[in-house]
Amino acid sequence: MFCAFISLYLLHLVDGVNIVSVTEGDSVTLHPDDTVRSLPYVQWRFGPEGTIIIIQFNGGGPDITYFNEKRIRDRLQIDNQTGSLTISNTRTTDSGLYELKMKSWVLFSVTVYARLPIPIITRDSSNCSSSSSQNCSLACSVLNVSHVTLSWYKGISVLSSISVPDLNNISLPLEVEYQDKNTYSCVLNNPISNQTQHLDISQFCQTCADHVHCCGFTEAVIRLVISAVVGVATVTIVVYDITSRRAENKRRTSQSVLE
Structure with missing residues (x-):
């Protein structure tokens, strides 16, 4: 289920x-x-611009001619022996039908899938306003994806899933109990790859009481620090005022004696 694909791409035959x-x-x-060595030439056609590549097998060696290939030329490689076409650094715009003319037409339907982002798990803390709440509300989300399925798993069992064909933002909710010890994960996948985010319930789902206790303790510490700073400042001002008054009285006394 969570195993990575070893091959760089998948190929199968349909109709x-x-x-x-x-x-x-x-x-x-x-x-x-089929082998191309016995053929006088082979021809590739693909893309909305009608890109054409012709490989002619002459006595002096293969001669390759390109037509309308500017968009993709620097990422193409032709095998002179087999006629194979390699596209490097593929882009989603490379998706489409590729036609190879040999003795007959050979068709390749190519789909380039965007790289998948890692799903993000967030918590809805609004239900923490009720001290009686026993559940933790979560959501797993991804942005700007297409041709994918987003699923919540409990162990290896699918709890829920949602699929989108077109570019969109998707979010899938999940509600668990605070003391739940099961293993949960959120998985984003397309036909050839997946990304998984595991859920740590202890991290995401503190109980409401723990949450309030944590916040109350933090607030108390902040108030204590502020009170201490204000107290020190007040004492400093008072000491400075007393010292200044004593110095002023001594100066006046000294002046009176001299007079």
Whole structure:
């Protein structure tokens, strides 16, 4: 469930179309099944601009010609022996249908998924206003994601989940008891990768009494410090005032004696 994918991309065949999935930033190679050495040429077509790459196998060696390839040219590599097309540093805009013309057309449907962020768990502390509350209200959230599923797990069992096809912000609530000893985690995943945030109930879910006690103690310390500072300042002013008055009286007495 939480194992990382070892391969950089996934490929499978559906209705004669090679389905390829890759994470943004990784490289992907589209392999023709048949050898190309016996062919006079092979041709790749892809992208909204109609990018075309023609590999001609002449006696002196393969000759590669590119058309309308400016957007992606610096990230392409063609294998002169197999005709394979490699796209490095993939972007979500590279998604689409890639067509290879050999003896017949070979189709690759490529989907580049954005890298997943780590889910963020937050607590709704509004229910702490009631001292009788026995539950801790949480939410797991992610921003600006698409084609993903966000799920809460209790151990290895799914408690709840939500999916979004288009770019959106999503949040999934969860309510647990303060003394719950089970293991919870929030998982964000797409078809080829996932990100997991584990829940530490002791960290996120202090009881209301603990929360109030903590805040009351902190407030008491702050008040004590402020009182001490004010007291010291007051004593300093009083001592300074008394000292100044004594000095003034001594000066006046000295002047009277001299006169």
